[in-house]
Amino acid sequence: MWLAGLVLLAASPLSLAGHSVYTGRIGGNPITFVVESRNSVKRAIYFYDRHRTPIQLKPAFLYRPYEFGMDELDTVGLPSARLRFDYAIFTRWTPRLTGTWIDYRSGRSLPFELELLVYLDSDGxxxxxxxxxxxxxxxxxxxxxxxxxxxxxxxxxxxxxxxxxxxxxxxxxxxxxxxxxxxxxxxxxxxxxxxxxxxxxxxxxxxxxxxxxxxxxxxxxxxx
CATH class of the missing domain: 2.40.10 (Thrombin, subunit H)
Structure with a gap:
């Protein structure tokens, strides 16, 4: 029985993960933001709705929800900006997220806010x-x-x-x-x-x- 369960788990590599899909804004720019939560590891992408080219974020460990941050990566994989969340719990029970986007090169910062659109996990x-x-x-x-x-x-x-x-x-x-x-x-x-x-x-x-x-x-x- 345990062997069958192990095979089933291996066949569904993301069965213990959850995906949250948000819409919102960085400054005045509409964005779509997707974050994968697998235990304490967070992986995310987003795009500006005007351009629709996905931007990769560097995976990060969420040790505590206050002022959690993720680095935005440029086209060659180097950190170019940071999304710092005021409070980061990516579940259906936290439908609104806020924070600050900070450009590493110029130091410019913009507020962002996100509203939960969809939450997906192994239960549905x-x-x-x-x-x-x-x-x-x-x-x-x-x-x-x-x-x-x-x-x-x-x-x-x-x-x-x-x-x-x-x-x-x-x-x-x-x-x-x-x-x-x-x-x-x-x-x-x-x-x-x-x-x-x-x-x-x-x-x-x-x-x-x-x-x-x-x-x-x-x-x-x-x-x-």
């Missing part, structure tokens, strides 16, 4: 239903979402979203359910000059690979 979604989970990887033209109804649920589709207007460009159907790796489920790879979307392969789920067809302006499944 709040509010109930299927919700798109923003992905950290993007291309010059598109960003990506994975619709799920609870954290750790199998991935069945990938939504290709147009950065220019936020509209859905294409929905990709996976031939077989894929592993849910939270905001890192979809990877963007350039292979011989061609852009590919990939999901990870493991002992419990097969990889998916979709390649951009410039003539058709669509991603196509190259494994079928």
């Amino acid at each position: 979604a709040w509010p109930a239903g299927t919700h798109p989970l923003l992905q950290a990887a993007s291309s010059d033209r598109f960003y990506f979402q994975v619709p799920i109804d609870r954290d750790g649920a199998a991935v069945r589709t990938i939504e290709v979203m147009d950065k220019s207007n936020g509209a859905r460009w294409q929905t990709l159907e996976l031939a077989e359910p894929g592993c849910n790796r939270g905001t890192a489920t979809v990877q963007v790879v350039v292979e011989r000059g061609l852009t590919q979307l990939r999901t990870a392969q493991s002992a419990y789920c097969n990889a998916a690979v979709f390649q951009w067809n410039a003539a058709e302006e669509r991603f196509e499944d190259v494994l079928r």
Whole structure:
């Protein structure tokens, strides 16, 4: 019995994680913010709603909720700014978060405030239903979402979203359910000059690979 439970846990790598999706503002700029909570480790991404290019934050340990901070990383992975939270508990029971964004280069600071939009964990979604989970990887033209109804649920589709207007460009159907790796489920790879979307392969789920067809302006499944 314990062996079956161990296999089930390994098959659902994010079953003990939770994802909180927020909307809000840094200064006067609307943003979308997603944070993964796995025990005391927090991982997060966000984008400015005007540009829709995900920005990675450096993972951080949350030892105490007061004045918790996360470093924003630039395109080469160096800290460029800091989000300092006044009080950081990322659950459905703390629907509003406030803090200060500080630019490391200029020292400029702006207040930010976030309102909880969606909370996903292994028990389900709040509010109930299927919700798109923003992905950290993007291309010059598109960003990506994975619709799920609870954290750790199998991935069945990938939504290709147009950065220019936020509209859905294409929905990709996976031939077989894929592993849910939270905001890192979809990877963007350039292979011989061609852009590919990939999901990870493991002992419990097969990889998916979709390649951009410039003539058709669509991603196509190259494994079928």
